[in-house]
Amino acid sequence: xxxxxxxxxxxxxxxxxxxxxxxxxxxxxxxxxxxxxxxxxxxxxxxxxxxxxxxxxxxxxxxxxxxxxxxxxxxxxxxxxxxxxxxxxxxxxxxxxxxxxxxxxxxxxxxxxxxxxxxxxxxxxxxxxxxxxxxxxxxxxxxxxxxxxxxxxxxxxxxxxxxxxxxxxxxxxxxxxxxxxxxxxxxxxxxxxxxxxxxxxxxxxxxxxxxxxxxxxxxxxx
Amino acid sequence: xxxxxxxxxxxxxxxxxxxxxxxxxxxxxxxxxxxxxxxxxxxxxxxxxxxxxxxxxxxxxxxxxxxxxxxxxxxxxxxxxxxxxxxxxxxxxxxxxxxxxxxxxxxxxxxxxxxxxxxxxxxxxxxxxxxxxxxxxxxxxxxxxxxxxxxxxxxxxxxxxxxxxxxxxxxxxxxxxxxxxxxxxxxxxxxxxxxxxxxxxxxxxxxxxxxxxxxxxxxxxx
Amino acid sequence: xxxxxxxxxxxxxxxxxxxxxxxxxxxxxxxxxxxxxxxxxxxxxxxxxxxxxxxxxxxxxxxxxxxxxxxxxxxxxxxxxxxxxxxxxxxxxxxxxxxxxxxxxxxxxxxxxxxxxxxxxxxxxxxxxxxxxxxxxxxxxxxxxxxxxxxxxxxxxxxxxxxxxxxxxxxxxxxxxxxxxxxxxxxxxxxxxxxxxxxxxxxxxxxxxxxxxxxxxxxxxx
Amino acid sequence: xxxxxxxxxxxxxxxxxxxxxxxxxxxxxxxxxxxxxxxxxxxxxxxxxxxxxxxxxxxxxxxxxxxxxxxxxxxxxxxxxxxxxxxxxxxxxxxxxxxxxxxxxxxxxxxxxxxxxxxxxxxxxxxxxxxxxxxxxxxxxxxxxxxxxxxxxxxxxxxxxxxxxxxxxxxxxxxxxxxxxxxxxxxxxxxxxxxxxxxxxxxxxxxxxxxxxxxxxxxxxx
Numbered sequence: 015x016x017x018x019x020x021x022x023x024x025x026x027x028x029x030x031x032x033x034x035x036x037x038x039x040x041x042x043x044x045x046x047x048x049x050x051x052x053x054x055x056x057x058x059x060x061x062x063x064x065x066x067x068x069x070x071x072x073x074x075x076x077x078x079x080x081x082x083x084x085x086x087x088x089x090x091x092x093x094x095x096x097x098x099x100x101x102x103x104x105x106x107x108x109x110x111x112x113x114x115x116x117x118x119x120x121x122x123x124x125x126x127x128x129x130x131x132x133x134x135x136x137x138x139x140x141x142x143x144x145x146x147x148x149x150x151x152x153x154x155x156x157x158x159x160x161x162x163x164x165x166x167x168x169x170x171x172x173x174x175x176x177x178x179x180x181x182x183x184x185x186x187x188x189x190x191x192x193x194x195x196x197x198x199x200x201x202x203x204x205x206x207x208x209x210x211x212x213x214x215x216x217x218x219x220x221x222x223x224x225x226x227x228x229x230x231x232x233x234x235x236x
Numbered sequence: 237x238x239x240x241x242x243x244x245x246x247x248x249x250x251x252x253x254x255x256x257x258x259x260x261x262x263x264x265x266x267x268x269x270x271x272x273x274x275x276x277x278x279x280x281x282x283x284x285x286x287x288x289x290x291x292x293x294x295x296x297x298x299x300x301x302x303x304x305x306x307x308x309x310x311x312x313x314x315x316x317x318x319x320x321x322x323x324x325x326x327x328x329x330x331x332x333x334x335x336x337x338x339x340x341x342x343x344x345x346x347x348x349x350x351x352x353x354x355x356x357x358x359x360x361x362x363x364x365x366x367x368x369x370x371x372x373x374x375x376x377x378x379x380x381x382x383x384x385x386x387x388x389x390x391x392x393x394x395x396x397x398x399x400x401x402x403x404x405x406x407x408x409x410x411x412x413x414x415x416x417x418x419x420x421x422x423x424x425x426x427x428x429x430x431x432x433x434x435x436x437x438x439x440x441x442x443x444x445x446x447x448x449x450x451x452x453x454x455x456x457x458x
Numbered sequence: 459x460x461x462x463x464x465x466x467x468x469x470x471x472x473x474x475x476x477x478x479x480x481x482x483x484x485x486x487x488x489x490x491x492x493x494x495x496x497x498x499x500x501x502x503x504x505x506x507x508x509x510x511x512x513x514x515x516x517x518x519x520x521x522x523x524x525x526x527x528x529x530x531x532x533x534x535x536x537x538x539x540x541x542x543x544x545x546x547x548x549x550x551x552x553x554x555x556x557x558x559x560x561x562x563x564x565x566x567x568x569x570x571x572x573x574x575x576x577x578x579x580x581x582x583x584x585x586x587x588x589x590x591x592x593x594x595x596x597x598x599x600x601x602x603x604x605x606x607x608x609x610x611x612x613x614x615x616x617x618x619x620x621x622x623x624x625x626x627x628x629x630x631x632x633x634x635x636x637x638x639x640x641x642x643x644x645x646x647x648x649x650x651x652x653x654x655x656x657x658x659x660x661x662x663x664x665x666x667x668x669x670x671x672x673x674x675x676x677x678x679x680x
Numbered sequence: 681x682x683x684x685x686x687x688x689x690x691x692x693x694x695x696x697x698x699x700x701x702x703x704x705x706x707x708x709x710x711x712x713x714x715x716x717x718x719x720x721x722x723x724x725x726x727x728x729x730x731x732x733x734x735x736x737x738x739x740x741x742x743x744x745x746x747x748x749x750x751x752x753x754x755x756x757x758x759x760x761x762x763x764x765x766x767x768x769x770x771x772x773x774x775x776x777x778x779x780x781x782x783x784x785x786x787x788x789x790x791x792x793x794x795x796x797x798x799x800x801x802x803x804x805x806x807x808x809x810x811x812x813x814x815x816x817x818x819x820x821x822x823x824x825x826x827x828x829x830x831x832x833x834x835x836x837x838x839x840x841x842x843x844x845x846x847x848x849x850x851x852x853x854x855x856x857x858x859x860x861x862x863x864x865x866x867x868x869x870x871x872x873x874x875x876x877x878x879x880x881x882x883x884x885x886x887x888x889x890x891x892x893x894x895x896x897x898x899x900x901x902x
Contacts, residue, residue, distance in 0.1 A: 028252065028313045030472065035260025035704070038479025042487060042560045043264060050567045062575050080560070084553040088546070091472045102310070106435050109306040116264045116302070123272045131284050213550050250696065250757045257704025260479070265708060324754070328879050331750040338708045338746070345716045355728045474694065482701025486709060486782045494789045506797045524782070528775040532768070535694045657772050 025100050029108050030091075036112045037087045040119055044079050047123045048072045072126050078202065079122040081209040083115065086145045089180075093153055096172060099161040107155060111148045117141055125202075132194050135201055139191035146184040150177060183212060247322045251330050252313075258334045259309045262341055266301050269345045270294045294348050300424065301344040303431040305337065308367045311402075315375055318394060321383040329377060333370045339363055347424075354416050357423055361413035368406040372399060405434060469544050473552050474535075480556045481531045484563055488523050491567045492516045516570050522646065523566040525653040527559065530589045533624075537597055540616060543605040551599060555592045561585055569646075576638050579645055583635035590628040594621060627656060691766050695774050696757075702778045703753045706785055710745050713789045714738045738792050744868065745788040747875040749781065752811045755846075759819055762838060765827040773821060777814045783807055791868075798860050801867055805857035812850040816843060849878060 051065035090111065097104075121141045128134040153176050156162060162169050186208045194201035273287035312333065319326070343363045350356040375398050378384060384391050408430045416423035495509035534555065541548075565585045572578040597620050600606060606613050630652045638645035717731035756777065763770075787807045794800040819842050822828060828835050852874045860867035 025313065025317060028256065028316075031253065031256040031475065032260055032263075032309060034472065034475040034479050035256050035701075036264050038476055038701075039261050039264035039483050039705075041476075041556060042480050042483035042563075043268070045560050045564050046487070048564055050564065050571050053571050056572065056575075059575050059577055062572055062577050066577065066581075077557070080553075080557050084550070087476060088549055088553075091469065094472075095469060103436075105310055106306070109302075109310075109435075112263060113299070113302050116267050119264075120267050120270055120272065127272050127275050128278065128284055131278075131281050133281055133284050133288065137288075213553075214547075247757065247761060250700065250760075253697065253700040254704055254707075254753060257479075257482075257700050258708050261483075261705050261708035265712070325880075327754055328750070331746075331754075331879075334707060335743070335746050338711050341708075342711050342714055342716065349716050349719050350722065350728055353722075353725050353728050355725055355732065359732075475697065478694065478697040478701050482698055483705050485698075485778060486702050486705035486785075489782050489786050490709070492786055494786065494793050497793050500794065500797075503797050503799055506794055506799050510799065510803075521779070524775075524779050528772070531698060532771055532775075535691065538694075539691060657775075658769075 025105070026094065026097060029100060029105060030094055033087075033090060033094075033108060033112060036115055037083060040115055041080060041083050041087075043119050044076050044083075044122060047119065047126060048076055071129065074206075075122055075126050075129070075202070078206050078209070079118055081206070081213060082142060083118055085183075085209060085212055086111075086115065086149070089149050090152075093149070093156070093176065096162050096164055096169075097156045098163040099159075101159065101161075104152070104155055104159075104161065107148060107152045111145065111152065114141055114144045114148065129202070130198060132198065135191055135194045135198055139187060139205075142187050143184060146180050146187070150180050153177065183208070247327070248316065248319060251322060251327060252316055255309075255312060255316075255330060255334060258337055259305060262337055263302060263305050265341045266298050266305075266344060269341065269348060270298055293351065296428075297344055297348050297351070297424070300428050300431070301340055303428070303435060304364060305340055307405075307431060307434055308333075308337065308371070311371050312374075315371070315378070315398065318384050318386055318391075319378045320385040321381075323381065323383075326374070326377055326381075326383065329370060329374045333367065333374065336363055336366045336370065351424070352420060354420065357413055357416045357420055361409060361427075364409050365406060368402050368409070372402050375399065405430070469549070470538065470541060473544060473549060474538055477531075477534060477538075477552060477556060480559055481527060484559055485524060485527050485531075487563045488520050488527075488566060491563065491570060492520055515573065518650075519566055519570050519573070519646070522650050522653070523562055525650070525657060526586060527562055529627075529653060529656055530555075530559065530593070533593050534596075537593070537600070537620065540606050540608055540613075541600045542607040543603075545603065545605075548596070548599055548603075548605065551592060551596045555589065555596065558585055558588045558592065573646070574642060576642065579635055579638045579642055583631060583649075586631050587628060590624050590631070594624050597621065627652070691771070692760065692763060695766060695771060696760055699753075699756060699760075699774060699778060702781055703749060706781050707746060707749050707753075709785045710742050710749075710788060713785065713792060714742055737795065740872075741788055741792050741795070741868070744872050744875070745784055747872070747879060748808060749784055751849075751875060751878055752777075752781065752815070755815050756818075759815070759822070759842065762828050762830055762835075763822045764829040765825075767825065767827075770818070770821055770825075770827065773814060773818045777811065777818065780807055780810045780814065795868070796864060798864065801857055801860045801864055805853060805871075808853050809850060812846050812853070816846050819843065849874070 048069060051062070051069070056062050056065060090108070118141060121138045125134045125138045153173060157169055157173050164172060187205060190201055190204040190208055192201075193204055270291060273284070273291070278284050278287060312330070340363060343360045347356045347360045375395060379391055379395050384394075386394060409427060412423055412426040412430055414423075415426055492513060495506070495513070500506050500509060534552075562585060565582045569578045569582045597617060601613055601617050606616075608616060631649060634645055634648040634652055636645075637648055714735060717728070717735070722728050722731060756774075784807060787804045791800045791804045819839060823835055823839050828838075830838060853871060856867055856870040856874055858867075859870055
């Protein structure tokens, strides 16, 4: 048994490694879409300043997508703190997750290029939604197949917190996306605010998420 | 002796690390080939929807190649669960494997651009075939040189399952590729179906692949 | 307790892994900005030599940015030698750090293209400044929340050395950047010299930074 | 003491991780330089076959560079099997090594574009030479500062083998590069042959390199 766990543990490390690799590449590729204004036509500091200000929308969506990837990297990473075994299905759930991670640079560039169209926001939202959905499936599958390093009581407590967090976040994203019915920029600003809140707990609600577990002081579910 | 095993173990970890790195970059680079339709000429939501639908063939081959890379990453990862030592030849077998991993974005882009020509399908198939071949050689070499963490009986059982899986999968891929004699799109659809089957066991045949080993409940050979 | 530390330790490894990944991609992407002179118009060895010499400014800023990334990778890596626990805030401090790592290829390309304008140097300096600032915050936060593997006395000694190093380096960078009031190239040459000094301790001042700690011979804070 | 070794060990792992990352990205980026022939102008299977054959020189230099990177990744990886401590200088030796790893895609593309000019071969050779030189310095420094996990007798034996290997390989590369005085293609073919020999020991000379060490059966110095 110890032997098998060791093997399975190795496998978890590989899933974590491919995951960290894909996220790292995606995080760094995003900026490639932000093109430096070419020298021709720039005559003065002021011209350059104007050209740089013109990059702001692109830099904003770049920052938005960096936050998105950061949030979902953290989400996946937190789940795998509690997952100690894996099988081929869990492996492929992570690979499908990485597929939608790798499409983020594409849906971001699509949003950048067509920010005035609702289809671009719908596509971006769909990408975020699918990442949330797979994260939810990942936990459910791992919990159902007893791949967790938690005793049953802990598993219920941690699982409830993880699932609630995904559902609330996705509801807020959906609400933000629907705002594009009024105005696309409003929609994007709201989604950025939701993400900043999740990353930095601006409105302090993350204190409620701290869970007391028997064998640890505090478990971070973010 | 323990000292040497430790060193050799480190080496295995390096092979796994470079492997995860190359796969991660290849997985994420694929999407760079899918260009966002440029804003000029897109006047309405409908124009954008049409342009997006026009990307579907590229997005399909992108998904196809992501599946391909996922399948071969999993295949390599599974073998290295059982490999605990390495020598320079095994090191170079993995590097050659990675060479053909790194050509997947190229053969995929080639397929995308020339999907109506049989040469493009032949080239893509050849890439998949070489990956399967090297995976087969990798296991054979490791088994022959006693680099496995399995006792002799287990090594035979696991090895047979791993090899059979490669042979069957490669036979199916070859059959799928030959279908391009009839129609190229048929060929691609069949290859995608084979891959979906291998990833998600749609037709349930993976149950037969589970092997009982003395010291573990179930060994996953996928 | 042991259980929780193990989990938290795993998390540190994930932060280190995503960090190494983003730095690795950024370090390698830099060179993509250095375009090979195209064959058309190159008739002789001499033409090619002239074209190659023409690449020197770009190769210099590329080397500059490689040094920058190397310095900040080392800085982050050194801090995490002493950090053994993490929470979500520390996680996001590292992700914000990686955001400004991923902008280095952009600010470098911006500097390359507009090297005669002060805005380009200001932007590049701002990027370096933000990296230093976040590094400072990272240590302060980890120390304040007792995430270090150091006893209180060591924590003060190591922390003072780490912080002093950041403050001195940033002061020098700021001074180098201000030199662009006189001449942009002077400013860049001075910044490169500061970096070479930090990397290779050309002027030998790193000996002063060696700290004696009770349980170790020498601790490297660079 | 154990505490410090543990920290230092972590640092080695970080150097290995950034190294694997940069190599992985460089290995995969190489292929980006091989552009798929565009569809316009390709009317038949034969046109495509001709266009594909036209890519052969690029694919060859791509393969050449993949081998180069593979050889130097293996060389670095082998050294770090024996290195268990690090200081800031060793850290920066590895970072400089990675700098010249990251220039390989550039010098390769330069060679591709200007294969008829000696400057292109000289530049490519210089890149290989600098990698070999830094590898030599890396071992010398680590051995001199007692960072190895070998006892003094082993350190001499392993060190001699590692250094001899670098010197012989670099002599062969230099000889291959000088052949460009006769013909550039001859030069490249000879360098590829040298590399194939080092990777796969085609001429069987690697048996001489096996060293008997007290505590291990055989040590691989390749």
